[in-house]
Amino acid sequence: MSWDTVRLEWDGDVATLTVDRPDALNALNIETLEAMGEALEEAAAEGARALVLTGAGDAFIAGADIKYMQDLSTAEGEEWGALGHDVADALEAFPAPTIAAINGYAFGGGCEMAMACDLRVAAESALIGNTEIDLGIIPGWGATQRLPRLVGDETARRMIFLGERLDAESAAEAGLIGEVVPDDELEDVVGELADQIAAKPAFAMQTAKQAINQTHEGSQESGIAYEKRAFASLFGTHDQREGMAAFVEDREPDFE
Numbered sequence: 001m002s003w004d005t006v007r008l009e010w011d012g013d014v015a016t017l018t019v020d021r022p023d024a025l026n027a028l029n030i031e032t033l034e035a036m037g038e039a040l041e042e043a044a045a046e047g048a049r050a051l052v053l054t055g056a057g058d059a060f061i062a063g064a065d066i067k068y069m070q071d072l073s074t075a076e077g078e079e080w081g082a083l084g085h086d087v088a089d090a091l092e093a094f095p096a097p098t099i100a101a102i103n104g105y106a107f108g109g110g111c112e113m114a115m116a117c118d119l120r121v122a123a124e125s126a127l128i129g130n131t132e133i134d135l136g137i138i139p140g141w142g143a144t145q146r147l148p149r150l151v152g153d154e155t156a157r158r159m160i161f162l163g164e165r166l167d168a169e170s171a172a173e174a175g176l177i178g179e180v181v182p183d184d185e186l187e188d189v190v191g192e193l194a195d196q197i198a199a200k201p202a203f204a205m206q207t208a209k210q211a212i213n214q215t216h217e218g219s220q221e222s223g224i225a226y227e228k229r230a231f232a233s234l235f236g237t238h239d240q241r242e243g244m245a246a247f248v249e250d251r252e253p254d255f256e
């Protein structure tokens with residue numbers, strides 16, 4: 001499929017989803033959110049082994065579309081919130097690792113889409129934060145839950161209460177960003193990371209992601225129980241056998 005405000009491109013098994021509304025700094029409106037949802041479904045169905053999320057032009061995603069939001073009623077706001085959550089949840093549940101390549105502004109809902117990815121790499125000039133408080137709202141697509149997990153409770157409260165716009169280095173120090181790179185190296189660094197991930201055994205990769213995602217559900221006890229089952233389920237698979245045999249035989253594995 002093709003969409004007006006989203007592009008889905010492939011490099012081998014790596015899919016790149018680019019939000020493409022540069023005139024609005026890639027702010028997310030209904031059309032773009034729906035397109036993102038469809039693109040994620042398509043990338044999953046076609047077997048992406050890694051997915052990169054990025055923005056066209058100079059911004060990553062400057063947030064939810066404020067022009068659209070400004071007149072929403074409570075009921076409309078509820079629908080709108082749910083639509084954004086669906087996309088963030090689809091990123092979180094995507095069957096392969098996702099990497100946010102943060103090439104510029106990542107504010108509000110943009111920061112939240114980045115947080116729903118597995119990994120975040122930012123260009124050093126990027127600015128990041130949950131700025132909603134200054135619009136009289138709160139983060140609507142998951143930051144109240146995902147941000148404390150990434151940066152800790154106190155720092156998350158501070159960032160959300162103040163609507164801080166952090167530079168990439170400060171966001172990395174806080175734990176929101178995994179890696180900061182020079183602007184002109186972002187694409188190459190993320191491409192290499194995605195290629196490395198895509199070359200690993202796919203079923204084990206998916207299982208690892210699902211197991212880690214369990215830390216977001218219920219208690220640690222239930223997460224550990226889930227991990228135990230998931231871990232055990234991999235024994236006897238081709239890739240487990242091959243991966244361990246290759247280690248023992250000191251050769252490169254030939255994964256399925």
Ligand code: CAA
Nearest residue numbers: 024025027062063064065066067107108109131139140141
């Ligand atoms: N929604 C709609 N349009 C946006 C937008 C947004 N979030 N961010 C930028 N734009 C539009 C601007 O209105 C402008 O459009 P026009 O040319 O038609 O006027 C265009 O993009 C370029 O923006 P600026 O002229 O403002 O560019 P700048 O370089 O001076 O500033 C910026 C860039 C600092 C990112 C500034 O645009 C800004 O502060 N944007 C808002 C960021 C924000 O608060 N995001 C959070 C939104 S709330 C949210 O996301 C809720 C949620 O959790 C679901």
